[in-house]
Structure formats: structure tokens, C-alpha cells
Amino acid sequence: MLQDDPDFTDLTHDNFLLMIGDNQPTGTPGEICLGDRNVAQAGSGKSSEDNAVQEHPWYGGIEFRTLAESIPALVFVSDANGSNIYCNVQFQRYTGMRPEEMLGDGWLNALHPDDRERAAETWLESWSEGSAYDTRYRFRSADGTFRWHLVRGLPVRDAQGDIVRWIGSCTDVEDLIAHISIKSQSESILEALGSASDLVVYAKDAEGRFIYSNAAGYSAIGRKPEEVTGKMARDLTAESAEAAVIQVHDEEVLAARKSMTFEENWTMPGAETKCFRSTKVPLPLPDGSVGIAALSVEITDAEALQSDHAEMQDHLRQRIDSLPNITWVADASGALTEVNQAWHDHSGLIASMGMDFKDLIAEESADEFFHHWSFCVEIGEMLDIIIKVRDAIGGAPVERRAIAIPMERLISGETRRVWYGNFS
Numbered sequence: 001m002l003q004d005d006p007d008f009t010d011l012t013h014d015n016f017l018l019m020i021g022d023n024q025p026t027g028t029p030g031e032i033c034l035g036d037r038n039v040a041q042a043g044s045g046k047s048s049e050d051n052a053v054q055e056h057p058w059y060g061g062i063e064f065r066t067l068a069e070s071i072p073a074l075v076f077v078s079d080a081n082g083s084n085i086y087c088n089v090q091f092q093r094y095t096g097m098r099p100e101e102m103l104g105d106g107w108l109n110a111l112h113p114d115d116r117e118r119a120a121e122t123w124l125e126s127w128s129e130g131s132a133y134d135t136r137y138r139f140r141s142a143d144g145t146f147r148w149h150l151v152r153g154l155p156v157r158d159a160q161g162d163i164v165r166w167i168g169s170c171t172d173v174e175d176l177i178a179h180i181s182i183k184s185q186s187e188s189i190l191e192a193l194g195s196a197s198d199l200v201v202y203a204k205d206a207e208g209r210f211i212y213s214n215a216a217g218y219s220a221i222g223r224k225p226e227e228v229t230g231k232m233a234r235d236l237t238a239e240s241a242e243a244a245v246i247q248v249h250d251e252e253v254l255a256a257r258k259s260m261t262f263e264e265n266w267t268m269p270g271a272e273t274k275c276f277r278s279t280k281v282p283l284p285l286p287d288g289s290v291g292i293a294a295l296s297v298e299i300t301d302a303e304a305l306q307s308d309h310a311e312m313q314d315h316l317r318q319r320i321d322s323l324p325n326i327t328w329v330a331d332a333s334g335a336l337t338e339v340n341q342a343w344h345d346h347s348g349l350i351a352s353m354g355m356d357f358k359d360l361i362a363e364e365s366a367d368e369f370f371h372h373w374s375f376c377v378e379i380g381e382m383l384d385i386i387i388k389v390r391d392a393i394g395g396a397p398v399e400r401r402a403i404a405i406p407m408e409r410l411i412s413g414e415t416r417r418v419w420y421g422n423f424s
Helices: 006-011 061-070 089-095 106-110 113-129 174-195 215-221 240-256 300-321 341-347 363-379
Strands: 074-079 084-087 133-140 146-157 163-172 200-204 210-213 260-267 273-284 290-298 326-330 336-339 383-389 398-411 414-423
Touching (some): 074 089, 074 146, 089 133, 106 113, 113 133, 133 163, 200 215, 200 273, 215 273, 215 290, 240 260, 240 273
Antiparallel strands (some): 074 084, 146 163, 200 210, 200 290, 273 290, 383 398
């Protein structure tokens, strides 16, 4: 296959000797040079005049072939014109290409289509300048997948400094690039989170001392960086009970070795209390210990609104329960969801026993009520009929006007139909 190239024939025999390193007799540091003195050619059948280059006893052609075929890297050799004349067996096995398919510029077919033009241009630039070839591109493996490789090649010069060969290798760096990419993305994400004005990002060591906080963290607790770094929560919050809760939460995360979310209070030096929702994760540290990393958002206003809403709901509930009329709420299907105290008073049933229209509607009005009620629920029309309901207080059923109005209500982010009714 390669025997047609007389220069390459020298590469496969003991009479082709190379020196690699910085102690070359000619050339520049980092290049591969051929020596400048002759050695006896026992049994070679060639004189020094027959050889394309001079020889050096430090390194032999058979040793090069043995080395090239044994190392895991993909090794290639090109002639003085930059045309590929040799690839080691690892190269052939990796790409699944036959040796003759990789000769000349055939090796470009093993590259990712998006990398071929760039690879050819970079190779031409190095060849024309006689400079080292150092780049990255993706090789297709025998199974069809592409992986990034670091490709480096150096010119081989003779005693006169002329390039007679190029020798290089390709090293798989796919996993390294993936690791760098993930690390870079992680750092970008952390930087973005750290610079977000409304997010608090902080980290603690294994003992619970703060080792990092973004600007939002210092601002949230009204402290300067030098007042926080190296301190524990108990040194900074005005309430020791809050610090104890925070410490317990940290210990839970470290024990579970997983992410956990908590709501924690932090009282400021001026007695103002803020509430934070914090997601905490174990943080491996360089010394081998495990600390805490956290992302927090202040929810003080939300908590206040929720508290106000709960208080308002409780007040409304009390108002409804104080009404003498039987008041109730049903869902879109017509099933009861809420009733007031008057309902329980008339039905004689306590709240824990559940609620059903059958518990309140007198037997003589049951058919009429359910007939009208099911019709109204189906078409979404208002219910307005006169029926009799039980009266556990007076004993005998009493006549009441049943009115129910359908309305749309936002529940858990969804608009749903709800029925509001009463028996008056």
C-alpha cells in the first residue's frame, strides 16, 4: 500500500533514524529533526547517497513503527507536501476506514462535515508556514458517533532545515470538553443567580459558618460582608430560637444528603422580622468536608398577605356562621363543599358527620328539589323554588325558599363554576 513511496519505505526500516525533543542539531525547539551524521548501514543495501535524509543513532524507524502501533493515540505521518502517507492501526480501528482510504486527503472523510473545511484550511496554513499544527475537531468513530479530538502535528526537518515529513497525533478530549462545558455552564448559572437582585445565594462550611453570600444576601439581613463571613446564624440573628431552627434545617440537609426547602424567619437588629423560603443542598468543599449551599427568596410580603387573607377568611366565616339563614356552597357538579352553622342547627348533624342535601331537605320535598337542582346544575341556570327543610330545633319541617346562583371562581389558578345558595 505505502511501499510505492520510497521515502516512507525508509520510515519502516532500521536505517531511518529520528531524534525528537529540544536537543536537535537543526531546526527550532519543539520540531522533529533528522540528524547530521552517517551510521553504517549493515545489511541495508543502501548508501548514504541513496537515502533521502541523513540519519541519527538516537531513534530508529522500527522503533517509531513499534511505538506508533502500541500507543492508544491516533498517529499519522504526512509527506513534505502535507499529503497523508501513514496512519497507525488505532486510527484505522477507530474510524473503521481502510488504510488506503486515509491516504492523501482521504482522512478528511473521517471528520464531522462541519469541521472539514476548517481542518483543511488550518492544515494548509501550518504546511505553508512550516509551523506546528494544533487544533481540535470531531472524528467519526466506526459506530458512527463523533467525538472531539485534540490534533497536534510537528514538521520533521533534515540537516538542511527542509521539511521532509509531518508527524502528529489525535487525542480524544470529548469527556474533557464536556466537563469543561458543564463546569462553565455551572459557573455561569451561579454567577447569574448571584447577581439576581431578588435572590439570596449563600454558602456555609461544615460547621455552619458563612463562607459566601451575594450582595442580595448582605442587603437582606442588613450586614456588611466583613460582618458575615466566618460567622454563624446565631451570631447574626437577633433571635436565638430562629438560629436554632436554621441550624436544625442545615443538619437535616446534611443528614439526608439531598436538596430540601424550608421557610425560615430572620429578625434584624432593628427588630424587623423577615421570612425567607430557602432551598438548601449539600456542598462538597475542597478540604473533603460537606457544607451547605442555599438559594433563598424573601417571602415576607407574601406571608403577610397570606396571613391577612387567612384572617379575612376567618372573619368572613364567622360572619356567615352568624347568619340565621341556611347558607351553603356547592361545586360545579352540585355537590356540597361548604355549609354554615345554621345548616347544622336545622339538620341536627355536627360538622364532622359530613354534609348532604338529603340531611336537610324534608322527605316530602326531596323529589321536587333534586329534579330542579339537577336541571339547574346541568344548564347553569339559577335555582329558585319553595321547599320544606328539616328543623331539628322546632321538630316539624318548615317552608323555605331555596335560591342558588352559579358564579365563576378562581381556585388554584383555574376558573371553576361554584354555586352559592341559601334556604331563607
